[in-house]
Amino acid sequence: MKKFNIRKGIFLKSKDTIYKRNYTLTFILFLFLLLRTFISIYLSLNNKGNLYTIFYPLIYIIISIIIFYNIENIYYNLIKNKKTSSYIFNNIINYCLIISLLLPEDILIYKILIINIISVIIKILTKNYLNPIVIPFIILNINTPIWNITNTFYIIYLSLCILSFIYLILKKYIKYKIPITYLITLILLGIIINLDITNYLNILPFILLFILPHNESTSVKHNMQIIYGIFASIITILTNNIFIAILIANIVYLIYILIFEIKTTNLFNLKIEY
Amino acid sequence: MNNNVIKYLKPKYVYIPLFNSKEKYQINKYIYKGQVVAVKKEYNIYSPVSGYIKGIEKHLNTDNKIIRYLKIENDYKEKIEKYKVLNNIYYNKESFINTIVKSKIIDYKPVDIKILVINLLTNIDINNNIIILKEKCSKILETIDNINTMLNIPTYILINDKVNNTNILNKYIKSYPNIKVKMTNIKYINDDILVNNIFNLNKKNTLLLNINQIISIDNLLKYNFPSMEKIITIKDNNKELLVNIKIGSLLSEVLDIKTNNNLLVVGSLLRGKSLQSDDLVIDQNIESIYIIKNKYAKENPCIRCGKCISVCPYGISPIEVRNKVLNNKKISSSNIDKCIECGLCSYHCPSKIELVEYIKKAKEKEYEKV
Numbered sequence: 001m002k003k004f005n006i007r008k009g010i011f012l013k014s015k016d017t018i019y020k021r022n023y024t025l026t027f028i029l030f031l032f033l034l035l036r037t038f039i040s041i042y043l044s045l046n047n048k049g050n051l052y053t054i055f056y057p058l059i060y061i062i063i064s065i066i067i068f069y070n071i072e073n074i075y076y077n078l079i080k081n082k083k084t085s086s087y088i089f090n091n092i093i094n095y096c097l098i099i100s101l102l103l104p105e106d107i108l109i110y111k112i113l114i115i116n117i118i119s120v121i122i123k124i125l126t127k128n129y130l131n132p133i134v135i136p137f138i139i140l141n142i143n144t145p146i147w148n149i150t151n152t153f154y155i156i157y158l159s160l161c162i163l164s165f166i167y168l169i170l171k172k173y174i175k176y177k178i179p180i181t182y183l184i185t186l187i188l189l190g191i192i193i194n195l196d197i198t199n200y201l202n203i204l205p206f207i208l209l210f211i212l213p214h215n216e217s218t219s220v221k222h223n224m225q226i227i228y229g230i231f232a233s234i235i236t237i238l239t240n241n242i243f244i245a246i247l248i249a250n251i252v253y254l255i256y257i258l259i260f261e262i263k264t265t266n267l268f269n270l271k272i273e274y
Numbered sequence: 275m276n277n278n279v280i281k282y283l284k285p286k287y288v289y290i291p292l293f294n295s296k297e298k299y300q301i302n303k304y305i306y307k308g309q310v311v312a313v314k315k316e317y318n319i320y321s322p323v324s325g326y327i328k329g330i331e332k333h334l335n336t337d338n339k340i341i342r343y344l345k346i347e348n349d350y351k352e353k354i355e356k357y358k359v360l361n362n363i364y365y366n367k368e369s370f371i372n373t374i375v376k377s378k379i380i381d382y383k384p385v386d387i388k389i390l391v392i393n394l395l396t397n398i399d400i401n402n403n404i405i406i407l408k409e410k411c412s413k414i415l416e417t418i419d420n421i422n423t424m425l426n427i428p429t430y431i432l433i434n435d436k437v438n439n440t441n442i443l444n445k446y447i448k449s450y451p452n453i454k455v456k457m458t459n460i461k462y463i464n465d466d467i468l469v470n471n472i473f474n475l476n477k478k479n480t481l482l483l484n485i486n487q488i489i490s491i492d493n494l495l496k497y498n499f500p501s502m503e504k505i506i507t508i509k510d511n512n513k514e515l516l517v518n519i520k521i522g523s524l525l526s527e528v529l530d531i532k533t534n535n536n537l538l539v540v541g542s543l544l545r546g547k548s549l550q551s552d553d554l555v556i557d558q559n560i561e562s563i564y565i566i567k568n569k570y571a572k573e574n575p576c577i578r579c580g581k582c583i584s585v586c587p588y589g590i591s592p593i594e595v596r597n598k599v600l601n602n603k604k605i606s607s608s609n610i611d612k613c614i615e616c617g618l619c620s621y622h623c624p625s626k627i628e629l630v631e632y633i634k635k636a637k638e639k640e641y642e643k644v
Contacts, residue, residue: 001526001551001553002551003551004536004548004552005535005568006537006549009570009620009628009631010617010628011548011564012621013571013621014623017571017624018574018577020624172584175579215577215580216577220579220593221580222580
């Protein structure tokens with residue numbers, strides 16, 4: 001008779017991991033970065049830009065990674081929950097890429113530092129229940145279109161967004177109900193109240209793809225995702241600011257889960273490891 | 275995959291589980307194959323071999339518990355009581371159902387049966403159907419046809435791509451016009467869900483049989499006791515074997531399993547149990563045994579992707595249950611009672627959280643309260 005170790009749980013796991021998910025998103029964001037660089041080179045060659053415009057997203061990404069990585073590392077050391085560098089990097093890289101791609105090229109360097117610091121602090125403090133990207137953009141009142149792109153490039157940019165969206169849906173990596181309901185509600189409301197939504201066209205596809213369906217700050221339930229999309233859309237019309245709309249929707253959802261789902265009044269008492 | 279079935283049908287000893295501690299057994303008493311040697315509530319336990327009683331020993335069962343077994347020494351003669359061979363019993367609908375329940379071929383009593391369903395679906399952890407079908411297709415179809423004649427109800431064989439691609443059934447099925455083959459893409463999770471999703475019926479109104487149960491019924495119709503052997507899959511890390519094994523055999527006598535950092539899992543990889551030793555007696559319920567490396571993915575924080583809810587066949591929110599368990603909050607029992615512990619939430623979770631374990635904990639808490 002031979003003795004064996006005993007283990008609880010299941011003995012077969014799918015190949016879908018958070019690492020794989022994050023790096024898939026990183027790859028897609030990298031394509032956007034390439035597109036951005038290509039546009040900058042094109043504009044530079046046509047004397048509409050300069051060398052700085054080519055490299056600015058790269059500079060922003062480096063600054064962002066340094067700030068995010070170090071603050072997260074300090075936090076994990078403080079709570080004595082040491083994580084590997086690859087874990088931290090995988091956890092932060094997409095936030096860094098999104099922030100860098102969203103920032104306009106003429107922003108002052110101190111603002112970049114502030115945005116990243118606020119963002120990572122919010123990520124840690126709210127356990128990701130509030131989307132860490134939107135708050136610094138609201139505080140510093142940055143609501144500019146993503147890039148100044150012309151018609152031809154806009155079609156490429158939009159195609160890339162649509163293809164990425166389809167790919168993420170097929171991979172089941174995105175809560176697609178949120179952006180779809182958001183977009184439908186926005187268009188319907190735009191028609192009903194005769195609102196010009198062309199202002200949003202530049203920044204909207206990127207936000208619909210990478211910020212609005214943020215996993216941690218949105219509901220896991222399908223019905224709630226639809227409500228979230230509709231609610232965020234209405235707030236967007238009311239405030240005329242997508243970031244504020246997302247933040248309000250995040251806060252409402254957070255209050256909902258604290259009161260109805262987990263039935264606690266204190267976010268910091270939640271035993272959900274971070 | 276190795277298509278050959280290894281036969282292990284002549285064990286030196288077989289072991290019969292005992293449920294009644296007061297029952298006494300005469301040492302060296304001769305036992306016929308198919309003789310009832312133990313009774314548990316509503317079903318009989320038959321001797322898989324003919325031979326002599328050698329005493330009582332303790333061994334492991336599939337629930338990881340050490341229980342008492344009656345040890346029978348095999349005389350390798352496979353002697354059957356004469357009256358069982360001579361007296362062929364003719365069954366009607368009711369007596370047939372009662373007999374298969376009493377013989378423990380099925381573990382539920384169907385009521386007002388509307389259809390007969392033969393489950394030949396293959397899945398991530400159930401894949402021996404094709405090989406058994408290849409080996410015994412005509413015999414299996416003949417038995418299904420016999421059951422169909424007895425019950426006189428619509429009969430369906432459920433298959434998915436893998437079975438269909440092998441074209442095994444096509445060869446013989448034309449001779450049996452009463453048996454219909456139904457192709458489905460539904461992944462096999464649970465009998466209830468299968469019957470409900472495909473036929474819109476309750477499992478209780480359906481006689482749902484798998485391939486080993488058909489073989490067992492074939493024996494029952496011939497000798498008035500169920501088959502005492504079955505084909506099980508034994509997967510040792512990358513090697514896969516199909517073993518035709520005598521029920522009551524001791525696993526340690528069949529296989530020499532290396533212990534080095536291995537886990538011995540009985541049942542499916544999603545719902546099975548890891549056993550403490552190889553001192554396991556093979557019983558009717560075992561379909562597969564896995565020897566796998568004791569490696570497991572590290573749990574990461576939940577990313578709230580909602581995949582566990584999407585894959586749950588009953589629409590339960592496993593992550594919500596987990597959060598409530600962690601925060602010591604009240605969980606609605608109607609919600610967790612639905613859970614059949616199929617393991618799909620744990621399997622699909624990208625953060626590798628053992629969600630089923632939290633649901634089990636929640637259930638335990640509920641039972642404690644009751």
